[in-house]
Structures are given as C-alpha cells and as structure tokens.
Amino acid sequence: MKRLATAVLVLGIVIxxxxxxxxxxxxxxxxxxxxHPGSSSWSIPGSGDxxxxxxxxxxxxCDWNGDGIATVGVYRESTGYLLLHDGNxxxxxxxxxxxxxxxxxxxCGDWNGDGTDTIAIYRPSSQRFYLRNQxxxxxGDKDFQFGFRNGIPxxxxxxxxxxxxxxxxxxxxxxxELARGxxxxxxxxxxxxxxxxxxxxxxxxxGDGTDRLGxxxxxxxxxxxxxxxxxxxxxxxxxxxSGSGVPLAAEFDGSGGVATTYPERDAATVEGVVKPAAPxxxxxxxxPTEPPVQEEPFTVETPSTVPASPTVKSAVPVxxxxxxINPGTSIQSVVDRSGGDAxxxxxxxxxxxxxxxxxxxxxxxxxxGAFMNGARVLSGWQRDGSTWxxxxxxxxxxxxxxxxxxxxxxxxxxxxxxxxTRMTHVGSKSQVGPGKWFFDYGADRIYIxxxxxxxxxxxxxxxxxxxxxxxxxxxxxxxxxxxxSPAQVGAIDTRGNPSGKTNGSNWFIANNEVRNNHGVxxxxxxxxxxxxxxxxxxxxxxxxGDGPGMVxxxxxxxxxxxxxxxxxxxxxxxxxxxxxxxxxxxxxxxxNVGPGLWTDIDNIRTTYDGNRVTDNVGIGIFHEISxxxxxxxxxxxxxxxxxxxxxxxxxxVVAASPNVEVHDNELVDNADGIAGIQQNxxxxxxxxxxxxxxNLHVHDNRITMTEGETGVVRDTGDNSxxxxxNNRFVNNEYILKxxxxxFAWNNGSRTLQEWTAYGMS
Numbered sequence: 001m002k003r004l005a006t007a008v009l010v011l012g013i014v015i016x017x018x019x020x021x022x023x024x025x026x027x028x029x030x031x032x033x034x035x036h037p038g039s040s041s042w043s044i045p046g047s048g049d050x051x052x053x054x055x056x057x058x059x060x061x062c063d064w065n066g067d068g069i070a071t072v073g074v075y076r077e078s079t080g081y082l083l084l085h086d087g088n089x090x091x092x093x094x095x096x097x098x099x100x101x102x103x104x105x106x107x108c109g110d111w112n113g114d115g116t117d118t119i120a121i122y123r124p125s126s127q128r129f130y131l132r133n134q135x136x137x138x139x140g141d142k143d144f145q146f147g148f149r150n151g152i153p154x155x156x157x158x159x160x161x162x163x164x165x166x167x168x169x170x171x172x173x174x175x176x177e178l179a180r181g182x183x184x185x186x187x188x189x190x191x192x193x194x195x196x197x198x199x200x201x202x203x204x205x206x207g208d209g210t211d212r213l214g215x216x217x218x219x220x221x222x223x224x225x226x227x228x229x230x231x232x233x234x235x236x237x238x239x240x241x242s243g244s245g246v247p248l249a250a251e252f253d254g255s256g257g258v259a260t261t262y263p264e265r266d267a268a269t270v271e272g273v274v275k276p277a278a279p280x281x282x283x284x285x286x287x288p289t290e291p292p293v294q295e296e297p298f299t300v301e302t303p304s305t306v307p308a309s310p311t312v313k314s315a316v317p318v319x320x321x322x323x324x325i326n327p328g329t330s331i332q333s334v335v336d337r338s339g340g341d342a343x344x345x346x347x348x349x350x351x352x353x354x355x356x357x358x359x360x361x362x363x364x365x366x367x368x369g370a371f372m373n374g375a376r377v378l379s380g381w382q383r384d385g386s387t388w389x390x391x392x393x394x395x396x397x398x399x400x401x402x403x404x405x406x407x408x409x410x411x412x413x414x415x416x417x418x419x420x421t422r423m424t425h426v427g428s429k430s431q432v433g434p435g436k437w438f439f440d441y442g443a444d445r446i447y448i449x450x451x452x453x454x455x456x457x458x459x460x461x462x463x464x465x466x467x468x469x470x471x472x473x474x475x476x477x478x479x480x481x482x483x484x485s486p487a488q489v490g491a492i493d494t495r496g497n498p499s500g501k502t503n504g505s506n507w508f509i510a511n512n513e514v515r516n517n518h519g520v521x522x523x524x525x526x527x528x529x530x531x532x533x534x535x536x537x538x539x540x541x542x543x544x545g546d547g548p549g550m551v552x553x554x555x556x557x558x559x560x561x562x563x564x565x566x567x568x569x570x571x572x573x574x575x576x577x578x579x580x581x582x583x584x585x586x587x588x589x590x591x592n593v594g595p596g597l598w599t600d601i602d603n604i605r606t607t608y609d610g611n612r613v614t615d616n617v618g619i620g621i622f623h624e625i626s627x628x629x630x631x632x633x634x635x636x637x638x639x640x641x642x643x644x645x646x647x648x649x650x651x652x653v654v655a656a657s658p659n660v661e662v663h664d665n666e667l668v669d670n671a672d673g674i675a676g677i678q679q680n681x682x683x684x685x686x687x688x689x690x691x692x693x694x695n696l697h698v699h700d701n702r703i704t705m706t707e708g709e710t711g712v713v714r715d716t717g718d719n720s721x722x723x724x725x726n727n728r729f730v731n732n733e734y735i736l737k738x739x740x741x742x743f744a745w746n747n748g749s750r751t752l753q754e755w756t757a758y759g760m761s
Contacts, residue, residue, distance in 0.1 A: 034245035035059045042072060043245070047088040060084070061248045062108040062117035064095065064135055075106040082106070082119060084135055097137035100130070101556075101588050101612060109155040109164030111142065111182065122153035122168070126511075126534055126556070129153065129166050131182060139559060139591065144184045145368075145479075145513065147177060156202040156211030169193070169200050176200075176213075184369055184479075186348075201247075216247055314365045314477035315510035315532060319343050322365065331356050338362070346370045346478065352377075353462045360470040366478035366512070372465045374483030374491070374517070375417065375458035378446065387432050389447045395461045396441055401487035401540065407564025413484040413518040414439055415460040415539065415563075418450055422516060422537070422562060460484035460518055469496025474508040483517040487540045487565060490523025494545070498523070503547050509533065518563060520544050530555060539563030540571050542592065546578040557589040557596075567594030567618050567642075577601040585609040594618040596639060599626050602687045609633050613651075617642035620651040620670060625684040625691050628659040640671035640708075647675035647713055647744060651703075656681040658694040665701045673703045673710030674729075675744070678721050694725040704735040711744030711755070722746045729760040 033044040040053040053059065053074030060073035064084050073084035073093075080100040083093035100106065100121040108117045111131045120131040120140075127147045130140035147153070147168030155164045158178065167178040167189075174194045177187040194200065194215035201214040216222075323342055325334050327349035334344065340359040348369035353376060358364070366372075376395075381388045397413035404410070409425040416423045416437045423437045432438050433449040440447065446459060465480045466473070467490075475492060483491040489498040492509055496502035503525035510531040514521040518539040524530050526547035532554045535542040542560040543552065557573045565571035572594020576582055578601060589596035589611065596616040599606050603626035610633045613620040620639035623629050631652055640649030647653065649671025654660045656679060667673055676698075681691040693712065703710055710729070714721050721727060722745065736742050736752065743755040750758070 033061070033248045035061075035248055036245040040074070042088070044072075044088045050088070050090045052085060052090055053083065058106055059246070059248075060106060060108055060119075064117060066114070066116035073108075075100075077102060077104070080104060080121075082135075084119075095135045097135070098614075099132065099137060105153055107153050107155050107166070109166075110157075110162070111164060113162040120153075120155070120166070122147070122151070122166070124150050125554075126513075126532070127151070127168075128513075128534065129182070131166075142182055144182065146179050146184055146187075151177075152200070154200055154202055157209075158211055160208070160210040172196055174198065186369065199246075315508070316363065316365065316474060316476055318345055318365055325351075327351050330354070335359065335362065346372070355462050355464055356466050357468045358466065358470055358473045361472045363474040363476075364466070364478070365474075365476055368477075370477070371479045371481065373458075373481055374460055374462035374465065374485075375415075375481075376461045378452075378457045378459055381448075381452045381457075384447070387429065387447045387449055388452055389445050391443075391445050393439070393444050393446050393459070395459075395484070397463060397484050398486045402566045402569035404564050404566050410539070410563040410565050411487060412439065413460065413463070413486045413539075415482065415484065415516070415518050416446065416448065417456075417458045417482060417516065418448070418452070419455050420516075423448065423450075425563075458482060464489065464493050464498075465491050467493040467495060467498070469502040469504050471505040472507070473504070474510070476508070476510045476512060479513045479515070480521075481514070481516045485517050485519035485539075487519045488523075488544070488570070490520040490544070491517035491538075492521070493523040494525045494528055495523065504528075505547075514538070514542075516562075521560070524550055524552075526550070529553075534558075536560065537562050540565045541573070541575055541594075542589075543574040543576075545576055548580040550576075550579060550582050552582070552584045553586050555587045557587060557592065559591050561593035564593075570594075572596065572598060572618055573616060574598055575600055576603060579603045580605055582606045583609070584611065586611065588612045588614075590614045590616065592616045592618075593642070595622040596620050596636075598622040598624070599629070600624040602626060602685050604628050604688055606630070607632075611635075614638050616640070619648065619653045620667075622653050622655070623657050623660060624653070624655040625681050625686075626657045627688045629654075629657070629661070631660065631662045632664050634665045635668075636665060636670060637668040638670065644671035644708060647672045647677060647709060647711070649708060650675035650710075653677060654693060654696055655679070656684070656691040656693065658689070658692055658696075660696050662696070662698045663700045667701065668704045669706045670708070672708035673705050673742075674698055674701065675710065676712040676721070676727060678712075678714035678716055678718070680716050692725065693721055693727060696725075696727040697730070698728070699730040699732065702733045702735070704737075705742050706737045707742075708738070709742050709744045709749060710734070711750070713744050714747075719747070729755075731761055 035042055038055055040055050040057060041051050043049050052072050057074035057076055061070050063070050065086050071085055071088050075082050080098050082097055082099055084095040086094045099119055104121040104123050107120050110117055112133050118133055118135050122129050128143055128145050131142045133141045151168035152171050153166055153168050155166045157164050165179055169176040173196055174192045176191055176193045178189040180188040198215035198217055201216055202211050322345045324345045324347055325331055326347040331354045340361040343363040346366050348367045350371045350373050352373045354372055378390050381390050399411045401411045409427055423435055426436045426438050429438050429447050432447050436449050438447045460482050461484055463484055465483055466475055480491050485491050491514055494504040494507045505526040507528040509522055513534045515536050520541045521535040521538040522530055522543045524545040527549040529551045534556045536558040538560045539562055542557040560573055561571035573589040573592035573596045575598040584597055595618040596613040606629040608621055608631045613636045615638040620636040621631055636651035639651055650673055651667040651670035652662055652674045655677040662674060676693040676696045678693045684691045712727055740751050741749040743750040745758055
C-alpha cells in the first residue's frame with residue numbers, strides 16, 4: 001500500500017487504514033481520523049466532519065486512485081455492494097460495484113505493487129481470501145485458503161517488497177496468523193497479540209518501509225505500537241486525547257509532512273500487549289516442490305503421528321486411528337489394504353495424478369494444504385518459431401458434448417495450465433498464440449504460445465479423483481483440481497461407471513475446493529449430502545447428479561462452464577436429473593456460463609430454499625420438464641442476459657412442469673422476471689404425467705424489472721395454459737422501470753393495468 005498499508009479491525013469489521021505512525025510522539029505525514037458506525041459520520045483532519053455511507057456499512061479508507069491520499073469508502077455487507085470515493089467529503093461515489101456475498105469481510109491493499117489500493121474480501125465460512133487488482137465488479141485475480149473460521153482479516157507490507165500480504169486475527173482472544181504470501185500455506189507467524197478488547201492496527205511505525213502491528217485500546221483511548229517483527233519489541237503508546245469512535249490513521253493531504261503530535265505514554269502502563277519472539281517475514285517463496293507418485297512403498301503412520309483435528313480444515317474430526325498418507329504414496333494402494341471403516345488423512349502437499357475407488361464406509365480427510373491434482377507437469381520444451389512444444393503426450397480422453405462456436409475443442413477433456421491459469425484449447429498449430437495451446441493427437445505433441453521458461457506447465461491427464469458404486473464415503477477438506485473428467489463426469493463422482501446407472505449412495509462431500517476440472521466438479525447420487533464446498537472454474541458444470549434424497553447446501557458455485565460448452569446442451573452452475581426429494585438450499589451460485597441452479601428431466605418434489613443466485617449468463621433458477629417443486633426465499637439478481645429472447649432470461653423459469661409454487665423470493669434486474677413457459681416436450685420421458693405448466697402458483701415475491709417481462713408464454717397453440725390450468729400470480733410486489741408492457745399473458749405483452757385485469761396481482 002505504498003506505506004499506506006494499515007488496518008483497524010473493530011467488532012468484526014475490517015477497517016483498512018493508511019499511513020505510517022513514526023517511532024516518536026508524532027505522526028509523520030499522517031493524522032488520526034475517527035469514524036462513527038452508528039451515524040456513518042467521519043471526522044478527518046483538513047476535511048472536517050461529514051457523512052458518507054449509511055449506518056451499518058463497513059468503513060474503508062484507502063488510496064483508490066494512486067495519488068498518495070487515502071479517501072473514504074464503504075462496504076454494504078447485506079448486499080456485497082461497495083461505494084468508494086476519491087474525496088473526503090459527502091457526495092456520490094466514484095466507484096460503485098458488487099464484490100462478495102453477505103457475511104464477507106472487506107479489506108484493501110496493493111496486491112500487485114502498482115501503487116493503487118484495491119479491494120479484497122475474506123470469507124470466514126470457507127477461510128478464503130479473494131483479491132482483486134481493480135476496483136470494479138469481476139472475478140478475483142487471486143483466491144486462496146488461509147486462516148480460520150470467524151477470523152478478522154488484515155493486511156500490510158510485512159517484508160518491504162511493495163506488495164501487501166494478508167493475515168487473520170481472532171477477536172475473541174487475540175490469536176493471530178500471518179501468511180507467508182498471498183497463497184495457501186502454513187502461517188509464517190503465529191502469536192497472541194493484544195486482548196479481546198483491543199483492535200489491531202497495522203502500520204510502518206519507524207519509517208523503514210516495512211509494516212508492523214499495533215493495537216488500539218478503547219478503554220484508555222490509546223494506540224499501543226509494538227514492533228512484532230523486529231528486534232525492538234517494546235510498545236510505544238500514544239494518547240489519542242478526546243477523540244472518539246473508530247480511529248483511522250492516514251495521510252490526508254499528500255504533503256508527507258508532520259500532521260499532528262500526540263503525547264507519548266510510558267509503555268509499562270499498557271495492559272495486555274503481548275511481546276512474543278518474532279521472526280523476520282521473508283520474501284514470498286516459491287511453492288514447495290512435490291515428489292513423484294510411487295506405487296510402493298505405501299506409508300501408514302501410527303496414530304501418534306496424526307495431527308490433531310484443529311489443523312485440518314475438515315467437516316469431520318480426525319480420529320486417533322486415522323491412517324496418514326503423504327504425497328508421493330499411492331492412495332489406492334493404502335485403500336486396498338485397509339478396512340471398510342478406515343479413515344485416511346491426506347497430508348499437506350500435492351497428491352498428483354491419484355485416482356481413488358474407495359470401499360464403503362471409508363473417510364478421506366485433507367490436512368490443511370492437501371491438494372489432489374489430476375495433471376501432469378510438462379518439461380523438456382523445445383522452441384519452434386513463436387511456439388514451444390513437448391513430445392510424448394499419448395493421453396486422449398473421451399470426447400463428449402456440444403461446444404459453442406468460439407470454443408470448438410471444448411469436448412476434449414485435456415486442459416493445459418500455465419502457473420495455474422487455464423489456457424484456451426485451439427484446433428490447429430496456426431492458431432497458437434499467447435494464452436492458447438494445441439494438442440496434435442496424431443503426433444503426441446502439445447504446442448503452447450507462451451514461453452514456458454521458469455513456469456509451471458501442467459496438462460490434465462487423470463479422469464477422476466474419487467469414484468465408486470459404494471456407500472457412506474466421506475470426502476472433506478481437500479483441494480481437488482485439474483482432472484481430465486469428460487463432460488457429465490465429476491472429478492468427485494459417486495458412481496461406479498459414469499457411463500451407466502451404477503450409483504453409489506449416502507456420500508458426504510463437504511468443505512472441499514473443487515476447481516479447474518474439465519467436466520463436472522461434483523457429481524452426486526442417491527442420498528448424498530454435498531455441503532460447504534467451493535466449486536469453481538470447472539469446464540462444464542459445477543455440480544450435477546441424480547437419484548433420491550440428496551441435500552445440496554451451503555456451497556459456492558461460481559465461474560463454471562469455463563471450457564465453452566453450449567449451455568443449451570448442458571453447461572453452467574448445476575444440473576440435476578431424475579431426482580426425488582432433492583433439497584438445494586443456502587447455496588451461492590454466480591457468474592456461471594449458463595443457468596445458476598437447474599433441474600431438468602423428471603425431478604419431483606424439489607426444494608430450492610434460501611439460495612443466492614446472481615450474475616449467471618443463463619436463467620437463475622430453472623425447473624424444466626420436471627414435476628412438483630417449491631422455489632422460496634431465494635435472492636436472484638442479474639441473470640439471463642446471455643439469451644433473453646422470449647422469457648428465457650428470467651430469474652426463475654418453470655418450463656413444461658406442473659405443480660410448482662414460487663414464493664417469497666426477491667428478484668432484482670434479471671433480463672426477465674418470473675416465467676412459466678410451455679413448449680411441446682413430447683421428447684421427455686414424462687415419468688409422472690404430462691409435461692405441462694399447470695398449478696403454477698407465484699405469490700408474495702418482490703420483483704424489480706429494469707427490462708423484460710414476468711408472466712406465462714406458450715408456443716403450442718393450446719390456450720388452456722391461460723384459461724383452465726390454475727396458473728396464477730398473487731400478491732406479488734413489482735418495481736417496474738421498463739417501457740410499461742412488462743407482463744406476458746394470453747399471447748401478448750401487457751401493461752400492469754391489463755395484468756391486474758386478468759386477475760393477477
């Protein structure tokens with residue numbers, strides 16, 4: 001943060017600060033401002049008192065435009081909306097955008113060393129940071145797991161390299177963990193720092209270009225500065241006088257001069273400032289190297305060597321008799337030699353090209369930092385003009401699925417990654433350029449358009465991480481990535497044969513990160529529970545499956561269909577078929593290329609409850625050629641703009657499906673509102689009766705429409721959908737911003753007055 005890297009964390013709120021408090025009784029080039037959360041008022045030297053934001057907003061203070069001056073911003077936790085200002089005054093925001101979801105905790109920093117502060121969020125539920133290098137809506141430029149549940153994030157330049165690094169502190173007891181760099185790894189520093197009543201502050205206290213820690217003590221209105229990372233760890237204490245509220249330290253005029261002097265108190269009078277031994281934080285190291293996979297010998301460690309459960313980001317505890325498997329050991333060999341009730345602890349590191357077929361009742365727990373990676377590392381590159389190639393690539397997985405015209409190679413399951421970034425698969429060597437690659441299957445060669453020198457280049461080879469027609473298997477706490485799963489096959493797949501009906505049952509798949517696989521992230525079946533996973537950037541779908549009694553809850557499903565499948569064929573966030581009593585609740589599905597949540601073909605008694613579905617290219621929630629369903633209490637916004645003809649851009653679509661109740665949802669600015677669509681679907685199996693829109697009951701929803709329509713349409717020539725099938729809209733609230741004809745009924749576009757005249761409300 002250009003020596004503006006500080007943060008104050010108050011009552012679970014992250015308040016980034018700017019500036020450096022010098023190692024004397026004055027602030028050099030900075031001053032202390034105060035923020036009042038109850039009134040959203042600010043007191044900033046040189047700018048006076050003013051209001052910005054709203055009560056309940058989380059305050060931010062950072063250098064948003066790179067001019068060296070910190071200015072205000074707020075984060076609205078209820079919606080994930082940011083309003084950032086280039087001035088310290090009341091007025092309209094200069095930057096407005098969504099980033100994050102309810103419950104996220106914001107912070108800011110210079111994540112790439114360009115001299116401008118940008119936003120980041122920490123998601124306590126999954127212990128993940130999402131760093132963005134622009135102050136705009138979009139995909140995080142870097143995301144990784146670090147920290148612990150309910151931690152409060154902070155950031156600073158702790159090694160003087162010009163790039164800010166994150167950390168997490170527990171507000172209940174002051175326990176603090178500092179990351180080695182902005183990636184998943186063990187902390188470089190772990191310590192108690194301050195008490196539960198104190199607030200953490202980060203700054204460059206002695207002007208040496210390196211940030212260190214301090215705590216604000218509200219009981220005495222003092223700021224206690226401790227050089228945690230250097231030889232001098234004696235606290236210096238500043239009396240902040242009569243100021244009140246949340247203190248924020250920053251340079252507000254860009255002069256670089258002394259701003260205000262505060263009396264310095266004797267450090268011995270300060271209670272609860274811990275002075276632990278402290279290492280110097282190193283520059284960000286390269287990720288650890290990984291050993292090759294070997295079939296023998298396999299490693300089974302004794303119970304005494306198994307880490308205690310708090311070290312594992314797992315949904316289940318680690319039992320004392322867990323069998324530890326280290327990277328480089330064949331997981332399948334250990335599984336085959338173990339009993340059906342065994343628990344395995346997969347050690348931290350990369351378990352490369354491992355495919356596991358469990359026995360019924362087995363449990364697989366990932367130690368923090370454990371990766372299962374289905375890709376091969378490529379080396380031995382040779383230059384050929386403006387391209388580079390490697391030979392000996394004989395892998396060729398099953399092709400399946402329909403691609404969009406801009407991604408004609410999408411149905412090849414092989415992917416290629418350079419430094420963990422997916423490259424675009426093209427169809428000929430002549431198309432290869434930066435960011436693109438070509439697989440000459442006939443010559444067993446892979447060509448790339450980026451110089452591979454000093455880079456990690458990987459290609460997906462192994463089809464699945466876990467699969468099997470078995471029951472009561474648990475998979476938790478793992479990162480599962482870069483598997484060459486074909487379309488409609490999961491990297492985690494609870495079937496014995498993905499080509500047939502060989503369903504396993506009652507799997508528990510929880511608290512995993514499933515990413516960058518080619519086909520489906522998680523494919524689940526009969527009675528399985530899929531809980532708390534982060535499933536993103538998979539090639540075709542995030543999740544799917546079939547069978548009775550499944551529960552899908554508390555997952556984040558984002559940026560899927562990255563390979564470019566036609567979502568008219570099948571692609572997007574999710575798709576389930578042939579389910580009974582499926583429950584989909586409290587999930588966050590966003591930025592998928594296709595529908596956000598989708599049930600298609602003979603699903604019956606489906607429940608969608610309490611989900612957040614935003615910014616998907618296709619329909620938000622799509623219930624198609626299926627039966628009885630309840631869609632309730634969902635927040636659905638910004639969906640459907642990839643194909644909004646007719647009513648196909650609606651936030652909720654019920655297509656050729658009877659007995660669906662849609663109630664108590666909030667829909668905001670989707671391409672269309674709520675739609676019932678009738679087409680001739682004589683091609684459907686129709687296991688439970690005719691595939692018609694009948695008994696559609698839409699009530700007590702709040703629908704905001706800037707454009708598009710809400711209502712019912714058909715192209716079958718049968719008007720009974722309007723006259724005798726008991727389809728009705730009752731007691732809904734509409735906020736309309738369009739051309740006035742924003743309702744569809746009886747084969748036409750209708751005004752609100754016409755809509756109500758038909759008996760709708």
